[in-house]
Amino acid sequence: MTTPVLSARDLAVAFSVGGEEIAAVHRVDFDLHAGEVLAIVGESGSGKSVTSLAVLGLLPRNATVTGSIVADGTELVGASERTFASIRGDRIAMIFQDPSNALDPVFTIGYQIQEMLRRHDPKQSREDRRARAIELLAMVELPEPEERLDSFPHQLSGGQAQRVMIAMALACDPEVLIADEPTTALDVTVQREILDVLRRMRERTSAAILLITHDMGVVADIADRVVVMRRGRVEETADVRSLFSAPRAEYTRALLAAVPRIGAEARVSTADGAERPVLEIEDLVVEYRNRRRRHIRAVEGVSLAIRAGEMVALVGESGSGKSTIGKSVLGLAPVEEGRIVVDGVELGNASREAIRTVKKRIGVVFQNPTAALDPRRTIGQSIGEPVRVHDGVKGRALAARVTELLEAVELPASWSGRYPHELSGGQRQRVAIARAVALDPLLLIADEPTSALDVSVQATVLDLLRRLQERFRFACLFISHDLAVVDALCDRVVVLHRGSIVEEGERRRVLTDPEHEYTRRLLAAAPVPDPDEQARRRAEALAG
Incomplete structure (x- = not known):
């Protein structure tokens, strides 16, 4: 067995909050080898993103990291900022989930790529930096790479912006790429294109990829091995085919069972027969x-x-x-x-x-509940605002309505005094749904x-939407x-x-x-939680 390019042993992370130590990661072990894709999967709060941020020393100051993280012979736990500066970008690079937040809207993408190159190699000439930026954009298959240098982030689609993020991560030929939910907000065809780019990039450069994701279809499509995490602990580690065909841990079986699959049974429609x-x-x-x-x-x-x-x-x-x-x-x-x-x-x-x-x-539920909810207001205030503004309800009657709505989305009424940052992503989306149905929408x-x-959170939210529709019609x-x-x-x-x-x-x-070819193309691009089926699809695509 070759020496891993990245390994963790007994990795633990705790956060100090109000004088209390909150453990986020407990004794995590994994090895990542050159040319391998290792997926870390789990629910929100499982510790997968915290683990990846610990590798690059990007955790906040109130975090305490113990154990061992070794990258190509260098111990990273307790390393100095100078050591991390020499590691980041050059040997380990990160592709963030949301390129719109990671890219600076004020500067062109060409400037941002060339500035990164300049920081890592100040002796490189301006002409060489420009040529390298064009080469990187061509490597991630961005159309018309030379013209795209002058584009600003807002002029790119989500998939194009994510390709730019991958290009920046590849700028210094790193040995390890950490991809944190790189396809979460992308549609199925763009997602497939991004996964194809990562796959071909791995074949060309032999870089190892640490993939952080909750999408089991993406795991089945691209991963070689999988680490399943829950509440900061490793539940199971297995090669991708073994994990999907014969998962050992009960939690892994529950996680796979929660994945939505095309082919749902027929159900009785609740549609009204009104003219x-x-x-x-x-x-x-x-x-x-x-x-x-x-x-x-x-x-x-x-x-x-x-x-x-x-x-x-x-x-x-x-x-x-x-x-x-x-x-x-x-x-x-x-x-x-x-x-x-x-x-x-x-x-x-x-x-x-x-x-x-x-x-x-008309009620509205947006994609990002964090952006849709006012961080300065409690969730009770956010839910009650439409009722107060449009129906003039105040005092005890308003509090009673907020309690009713919280219970409708299966959240405790006592949480009305909490703020959005104190809730998980799924809980925030429940609050957004409660706000959307506050005025009994048509x-x-x-x-x-x-x-x-x-x-798993997605499954509960979908079930909640269906039950709310049956109730409010x-x-x-x-x-x-x-x-x-x-x-x-x-x-x-x-x-x-x-x-x-x-x-x-x-x-x-x-x-x-x-009936339409475009619909068939969408269905063919949608990843399914089955490694063998994904391999068959890829073989058919190559043959075609």
Whole structure:
């Protein structure tokens, strides 16, 4: 067996909070070899990201790290900042989850890559740095790499920005890449492209990859070995095929059972048989103007309807127009043509008072609950605000309503005084859902509400949404790129491609017997939690 390029022994991390020591990681062991992809998986709070940050010395000052982390013969636990500075970027690099936060919006991507190169090799000429930046962007298969040097982060799609992050991580030819949820917020086709880039990069450079993820489909697609963590402890370590075919730990079996899979059974629809739909969209056209005053059509002639108690999914790649349609209903996108009717009120020509009244009955659940909730307000204040503002409810009546809503999303009423940062991601999303249903909505718009959640939390949130719909009987426009989640939750599916509907129909028919080639391509790109099936798909793709 070759010497590992990165290893951990008895790794433990504790945080000092208010004079109390809170253990986050307990006696973790792992080895990572050259050219290997080692996935660390687990729920939120399992310690997987804390473990990866400990490797690079990026934990806050109140963290205490004990045990051993060795990178190519260098002990990193207790190492000086100078030692970490020589390790970061040169020998171990990190790809962060959210490129929009990791990239500086003020500078072009070319400047940011070249600045990193300059810091690591000040003697390199400006021409060489530029040539290396172009080479890196070509390596991660970004189209027109030379022209892209002058682009700002906001001018790139999510997948393109993540490719830039990978290029920056590769800038100094590191031995180890730590990829922390690198595909979480990406649609299935872009996710597959990013995984292909990582796979080919590993083959070209022999770099080892430490993959932090909650997506078991991604693990099945790219990992060689898997470390399963729970509450800071290692539950199981196994090669990827053994883990999926014969998991030893009970927790691993529960984790795999929670993964949504396409092929859900038929279920009784809760859709209302009323003649008039809650939401009607007819021939919708949405146009944006860029800085050169050119017109860009984001949505082209879309028509759909949703009845009370029905959940309709909008699926498609980034840029397909699915989120733009949701924004159009909320009045947040420039509608050029078409009609949007909510509960009989046409939003384009109704009075301001009528629009205000009907919009009060539209709830919204956003993708990122951390950004959607005000960090200065308690969760009780956030949930109660719509009721206080629109219905004038105050005092004990408001507190009683907040308690009712917290209990509806299965959170303790005593938590009303907590702040968002005191909750996990899944708990924050429950708070966001409680706020969205506070005014008994006729229509709920859910925009990627579970994409950033781990599989077990995702399963509970999806179950919660379904039960809330049965209770409140709202119509739901569910925007998602995760086809397995759509299959688990929705009644009908509308497939969008470049702003137009290419296919729509009953959930089981569209997801098991698609008519359009684009729908088939989406289904083929969606990773499944089965290493053998993923290998078969890749072989077919190469043969094709």
